[in-house]
Amino acid sequence: MASETLVRTETLAGGWVKPRNRWQGAPNSIHSDAVAKKIGMRGGTIPGTVHLSHFAPLMNELWGERWLRQGSISMFYTFxxxxxxxxxxxxxxxxxGAGEDVQLAAWVETPEGRKVCTGTVAVxxxxxxxxxxxxxxxxxGRxxxxxxxxxxxxxxxxxKPDYVVKDGGDPDGVIRDPQMMYRALQPYTPGVTVTDAVGFFGATEVxxxxxxIRTGIPYRKTARxxxxxxxxxxxxxxxxxxxxDEKGTLVAEMRHMTRWMKVSSPKWTT
Incomplete structure (x- = not known):
């Protein structure tokens, strides 16, 4: 995760990073070159949620610990x-003159200026x-x-009334990486995992x-x-x-969208 920050007149930009595709070779996955190219992609793709991590140094610089208490990141994946x-x-x-409660436009870009995702961050x-x-x-329609x-x-x-987040925390158990926040709030269960079609993330808002969010603490986790x-x-x-939490206080919430390619499913190709 890059910590370098370039200060410009109208924006703050993090340092350039080169995310690695750690999911290459996964079966029936858009992250695998062979699968992705078969359905018309350039190659195995980086999950959209990986790009949420790039904002962590900027959120820390802008708002520090307050963002971890009352912050949001809201991204629609575009490339x-x-x-x-x-x-x-x-x-x-x-x-x-911006006050303590502020929302800002935000995005991830390539060196050519193409937007990988676009949205907002707020505190x-x-x-x-x-x-x-x-x-x-x-x-x-159905x-x-x-x-x-x-x-x-x-x-x-x-x-799940006793859901415990096990991974992604710092030594004190605090989850600071927005990608790990997504994982803590991930809504999928085996009953809704689609195995006969290739899926990819479309949007995430934490x-x-x-x-x-902390590791090692029981939460009630719900999803619909x-x-x-x-x-x-x-x-x-x-x-x-x-x-x-155990008192019923809403600690964190997420809205997330996943897409599934029709061309990858036998339900559309047969």
Whole structure:
């Protein structure tokens, strides 16, 4: 994770990094070259959530520990990168006179200026709606759904009263990396994992309401489907998940979207 920060007039930009594809060779995975190229991608892709990590040094510089208590990162993934391709995180600088509650435009870019993901980061309780939360969710008609025929809006996926986050914390158990926050809030269960189609992440929004998230502490973790939709090339589902402490306080919540390629599924190709 790069700590170098370049200060410019209107933005803060993190140092260039080269994420590695640690999922190369996974079966039926868009992260594998052979699978990805078969469905029209350039090669095995870096998961979108990896790029959330690039913002951690900028969030620390802007807001320090406060971001871990009441912060958010909200990204819509727009361009898939490959193993070792350079990227960096960029955040709009707070305007003069910005108060303690502020939301800023943010994105990850390539050296050519292509945006890998775009959205917002925030601290406190700003009036503005986070980027992903502001997107309209449109359910598809059931006749348009084949891959995700076992999903429906409001379907409860899990309710774990003694869920413990085991990985990703610092020596004090505090999770500081937004990618690891995603993993703590990951909504999937075996019953909704789609194995006959190739999936990839479309958007992720993590909101810390009474953070930080910590390892080794029991939470009640819940997740549900909030939208099942379709585009010409994909089917997709939106998920909401939460972590609550033993008192019922909302510690963190996430809205996440995954897409599945129609061309990769026998339900669309046969």
């Amino acid at each position: 898939a990168t490959l193993d070792g391709e350079q990227v960096r995180a960029v955040v709009e600088r707070p305007p003069p 406190g309780r700003p009036d503005a709606t986070a980027y992903v939360r502001g997107l309209e969710l449109v359910n598809a 006749e348009e759904i084949r891959i995700l025929d076992n999903m429906s809006p409001d379907l409860e996926l899990l309710d 909101c810390l309401r009474a953070g930080p 489907v909030v939208c099942v939709g379709a585009s010409p090339k994909t089917e997709f589902a939106w998920f909401d998940s939460e972590l609550r």
